[in-house]
Amino acid sequence: MQFLSIRAGLARPLDAAPDSLAPGELLWIDCRYEEARAWVADVHRLTGTFVFEDHLLDAENPAHPSYFDSTQNYELIVFRGLALRSPGEDRPEDEGPTRVRTRPTVFFLLPGCLVTVRAPDSRTVPALRERLLNAAPGRQRLPDSPEALMLRLLNNMVDRYLELRHPLTAQLERWQRRLLDPRRPFRDWYQLLEARGELRKLEQLCEEQLDALQEWLDDRLELEHQDGDAGAATGPGALSDALQVRANDVVSHIHRVHAHARRLQDSLESAIQLHFSSTTHRTNEIMRTLTTITAIFMPLTLITGIFGMNFEFIPGLHARAGFWIAIGAMAAIALLLVSWFRARRYLSAPSAQRRSRPARPSDGGAP
CATH class of the missing domain: 3.30.460.20 (CorA soluble domain-like)
Structure with a gap:
């Protein structure tokens, strides 16, 4: 004290x-x-x-x-x-x-x-x-x-x-x-x-x-x-x-x-x-990518499934160039889908989306 x-x-x-x-x-x-x-x-x-x-x-x-x-x-x-x-x-x-x-x-x-x-x-x-x-x-x-x-x-x-x-x-x-x-x-x-x-x-x-x-x-x-x-x-x-x-x-x-x-x-x-x-956004980006990949391979899987059927007579099955024709068709379909998805910006990176997005005109700018 x-x-x-x-x-x-x-x-x-x-x-x-x-x-x-x-x-x-x-x-x-x-x-x-x-x-x-x-x-x-x-x-x-x-x-x-x-x-x-x-x-x-x-x-x-x-x-x-x-x-x-x-x-x-x-x-x-x-x-x-x-x-x-x-x-x-x-x-x-x-x-x-x-x-x-x-x-x-x-x-x-x-x-x-x-x-x-x-x-x-x-x-x-x-x-x-x-x-x-x-x-x-x-x-x-x-x-x-x-x-x-x-x-x-x-x-x-x-x-x-x-x-x-x-x-x-x-x-x-x-x-x-x-x-x-x-x-x-x-x-x-x-x-x-x-x-x-x-x-x-x-x-x-x-x-x-x-x-x-x-x-x-x-x-x-x-x-x-x-x-x-x-x-x-x-x-x-x-x-x-x-x-x-x-x-x-x-x-x-x-x-x-x-x-x-x-x-x-x-x-x-x-x-x-x-x-x-941010976590939800990353999850959405992953799901969008997976969905796009699935959409690309879906028609290819359909073509593969058709030619994998156990029918005796399938058009083009016994053709000498049938395999390469099927591969070419699948590649063309895949490239076409990839080009279409990129045009729709489903496969572009977020930074590329921001760069390609048009800028908004300011309210106070000249007409």
Whole structure:
């Protein structure tokens, strides 16, 4: 458990919770999952706030979805952040679909205090802590309220989701190339279904995040109206204009991730449909070729069958040149059918068909 005090534009670490909060001081208590209850006594001593047992259980649950709840004294926001792979866990591109792994980060917003409960290997929270400690006094504006600090953390967490767009897009392009490759039949349908499931999982995560943040913003807006003066953006429960802009920016980033996940799903579905259309087209080409060959050999088979009948008297059967006459007739019939089929473009290649197809005149061209 780590303590960080922000006051007068300066952030400094603390070894333990202070005896009291000074006017204008912001205290950040950062805990891990196994320390989810270690801060309760300090928060009660500093703010006089009791935390409900159900909310503590929510903070200890690593599978909890994004969620918002509020009481008269504090607010609870559960936000699932992306668990990125460490550099040593990099895998080959063709090993399988990119996994969307998430862990919840729990925020308790109290008067003058923010409590975060996170995974031990989280990189977003320690990175922001180091950035605040290394901020030059007077050059970088530090957060002065629990809401401002939480929105900075949320913004960094959502940026991690934006970084996920490139590997997901690259993976989708690989799937599209493999689906539309005519030289090798596609067989990895199980991995394709897993990839589509990961995209749906990402879309569902974004929807849960949007619901949680929107409920928080709506709750703050209701508290602002209850104060009796909607223009007083600094009253209890009200968000300043700067915080509203930052909150809307976080929401817009989540909308971008959600829209990108939806586009990837649509592109994947289109690639699957193109794959089946291409397979059907190749099957039709094969069947057309086989049908044409059958049509060429059908009259030849008829001639062969006629002269193969077991009749004693068949015209031309005992003629000295009968065999060559039959062969010549069969060859002539075959050449005639081949020429006719090629004229009908039944035997031409698709590229030849496209070259021989007349171009359509443009609507805006000259008459």
